[in-house]
Amino acid sequence: MAQSSQTKKRKGILGALVLVAGAIGLFWSLVVAPPDAYQGNVQRIMYLHLPSILTAYLSYFLVFVGSALYLWKREKRDDLLAHSAAEIGVLFTALTIIEGSIWGRPTWGVWWTWDARLTLTAILLLIYVGYLMLRSLIEDENRAASAAAVLGIIGFLDIPLIHMSVYWWRTLHQPPSILRPDKVPWENVHPSMLTALAISFAGFLLLYFYLLSLRYRLGEMREEIKARRLERGT
Amino acid sequence: MALLRETYLLLWKDLLLELRRRDSLLTMFFFGTLLLFVFHFSFDPAPEKVAAMAPALLWLAFLFTGTLGLAQLFHSERENHCLDALLLSPLDRGALFLAKSCFNLVLMVVVEIVVIPLFWILFNLSSWNLLPQLFLVTLLGTIGFCVLGTITSAITLRARARELLLPLVLFPLMIPVILATIRCMENVLRTGEFGDAIPWLRLLIGFDVIFLTVGVLIFDWVIES
Amino acid sequence: MGAWGFVSLAYGIVWGIILVYLVLLKRRYVNTAAELDALKSKEATRSDAKT
Numbered sequence: 229m230a231q232s233s234q235t236k237k238r239k240g241i242l243g244a245l246v247l248v249a250g251a252i253g254l255f256w257s258l259v260v261a262p263p264d265a266y267q268g269n270v271q272r273i274m275y276l277h278l279p280s281i282l283t284a285y286l287s288y289f290l291v292f293v294g295s296a297l298y299l300w301k302r303e304k305r306d307d308l309l310a311h312s313a314a315e316i317g318v319l320f321t322a323l324t325i326i327e328g329s330i331w332g333r334p335t336w337g338v339w340w341t342w343d344a345r346l347t348l349t350a351i352l353l354l355i356y357v358g359y360l361m362l363r364s365l366i367e368d369e370n371r372a373a374s375a376a377a378v379l380g381i382i383g384f385l386d387i388p389l390i391h392m393s394v395y396w397w398r399t400l401h402q403p404p405s406i407l408r409p410d411k412v413p414w415e416n417v418h419p420s421m422l423t424a425l426a427i428s429f430a431g432f433l434l435l436y437f438y439l440l441s442l443r444y445r446l447g448e449m450r451e452e453i454k455a456r457r458l459e460r461g462t
Numbered sequence: 463m464a465l466l467r468e469t470y471l472l473l474w475k476d477l478l479l480e481l482r483r484r485d486s487l488l489t490m491f492f493f494g495t496l497l498l499f500v501f502h503f504s505f506d507p508a509p510e511k512v513a514a515m516a517p518a519l520l521w522l523a524f525l526f527t528g529t530l531g532l533a534q535l536f537h538s539e540r541e542n543h544c545l546d547a548l549l550l551s552p553l554d555r556g557a558l559f560l561a562k563s564c565f566n567l568v569l570m571v572v573v574e575i576v577v578i579p580l581f582w583i584l585f586n587l588s589s590w591n592l593l594p595q596l597f598l599v600t601l602l603g604t605i606g607f608c609v610l611g612t613i614t615s616a617i618t619l620r621a622r623a624r625e626l627l628l629p630l631v632l633f634p635l636m637i638p639v640i641l642a643t644i645r646c647m648e649n650v651l652r653t654g655e656f657g658d659a660i661p662w663l664r665l666l667i668g669f670d671v672i673f674l675t676v677g678v679l680i681f682d683w684v685i686e687s
Numbered sequence: 688m689g690a691w692g693f694v695s696l697a698y699g700i701v702w703g704i705i706l707v708y709l710v711l712l713k714r715r716y717v718n719t720a721a722e723l724d725a726l727k728s729k730e731a732t733r734s735d736a737k738t
Contacts, residue, residue, distance in 0.1 A: 258698075269694055270693050273693070273694060276698065276701055319704070319705075319708055323704060326701070326704075330700070331693075333693065334693050351634050354634040355635065358634065361631075362617070362618065365623055365624075366621045367622070368620065371620055374683055374684070375617035375618070375621075377683070378617050378683060378684050379617060379631065381676075381680065382610070382673070383635065385672065385673075385676060392638070393637060393638040394641070439709070442712055443712060446715055449716075449719045449720060450719060453719065453722055456723075456726050456727075456730065457726070
């Protein structure tokens with residue numbers, strides 16, 4: 229099934245919106261919002277970091293939904309959703325780790341630390357990279373889809389447990405530190421900081437759905453190519 | 463209940479096969495012991511430090527040994543289209559899941575029962591009185607491993623590079639179990655009782671219950687011909 | 688490296704990676720679309736030839 233011109237136009241609008249939101253977000257984050265009272269300008273990385281990880285979580289939720297629907301109804305589009313969401317989720321998770329690392333360097337003096345937030349994000353990355361590898365290593369398309377769907381469900385259900393265990397591990401017997409990139413200093417929050425955060429988050433969401441729709445369409449086209457080839461016997 | 467009866471039948475079949483040839487059991491046992499030796503040469507820890515490192519070293523050994531068992535979990539179904547036969551039969555797939563999990567659990571427990579005291583002997587530990595509590599924690603952790611491991615083993619059945627993919631997929635998911643068991647064991651070794659580690663124990667039990675249930679429900683879609 | 692150095696590093700890397708992914712995705716997209724169109728036109732000519 230071809231893409232209607234209406235869908236194409238909508239995608240164009242979405243793409244334009246992404247650019248607009250990105251520009252406004254950039255301006256607001258870097259210029260309008262004041263520097264943090266404790267961390268100074270470095271704290272501005274939060275306007276990237278927080279939306280990135282939230283978008284990643286949204287993505288993994290979509291993987292879960294797509295996987296569950298696929299196992300239930302066996303409709304290819306649910307599997308496509310899960311696969312696309314996993315790929316983009318991995319992208320945003322990788323970005324989150326990089327942002328967190330760069331934020332940590334001036335704040336803690338190290339590029340990496342096994343604090344709860346970074347560790348959790350790294351584990352998330354491992355799980356969904358595993359998902360993508362599982363898909364690529366199984367020859368049969370349907371088996372790959374089923375196997376990945378099971379993993380998509382199990383992985384998502386495990387996330388709260390992983391959260392709990394890593395946070396307990398990192399906070400038990402450890403005094404809370406004052407300056408932590410994962411702790412937003414809400415006491416000194418200037419309203420324009422919240423605005424910057426909101427705009428950044430909106431921009432990331434738009435970007436996410438734009439990328440997702442592209443990736444999804446790519447999958448749809450691949451499916452159609454396969455179906456047509458099958459019909460013709462090539 | 464029919465599910466339990468079917469589980470028992472399938473489990474008995476696997477146990478019988480294993481008793482006759484003992485492939486998996488012996489390889490797992492020797493591998494676990496070998497790892498203890500390798501640890502000694504790699505770490506060469508001072509006697510005071512060994513007790514602190516014991517839970518981590520033991521669990522590393524069990525993780526790798528258990529993965530060996532998982533890789534061979536469905537081997538007996540490979541020949542003569544046994545897997546297809548099982549799937550065609552009216553057996554509940556949940557029973558297959560429970561039976562395979564139990565089977566791997568039995569193998570691992572047998573290995574653990576020998577390897578843990580062996581560790582105590584090889585590394586000259588004296589806290590023999592704490593072994594029952596340590597066994598309990600190990601058992602709970604092993605249940606979690608076997609449950610998730612069986613699901614993972616089944617979904618990677620037809621994948622290329624399966625021996626590498628299985629741990630790659632399984633280990634990140636196992637992190638709550640790894641953290642919980644090792645923290646519990648550390649606490650027991652340090653204070654002689656569970657005490658502060660009770661939340662970890664609860665997490666472990668919760669993990670086991672959740673994925674046992676999920677496994678039984680989801681296994682229909684995991685194994686397909 | 689000052690504070691703004693780290694901030695620009697972070698923003699730069701993020702936008703850079705997103706751009707790279709977009710480019711790669713677009714490339715895959717265009718190739719696949721071309722393949723699909725090729726198949727469609729082949730089918731059209733086949734059915735024309737039949738009638």
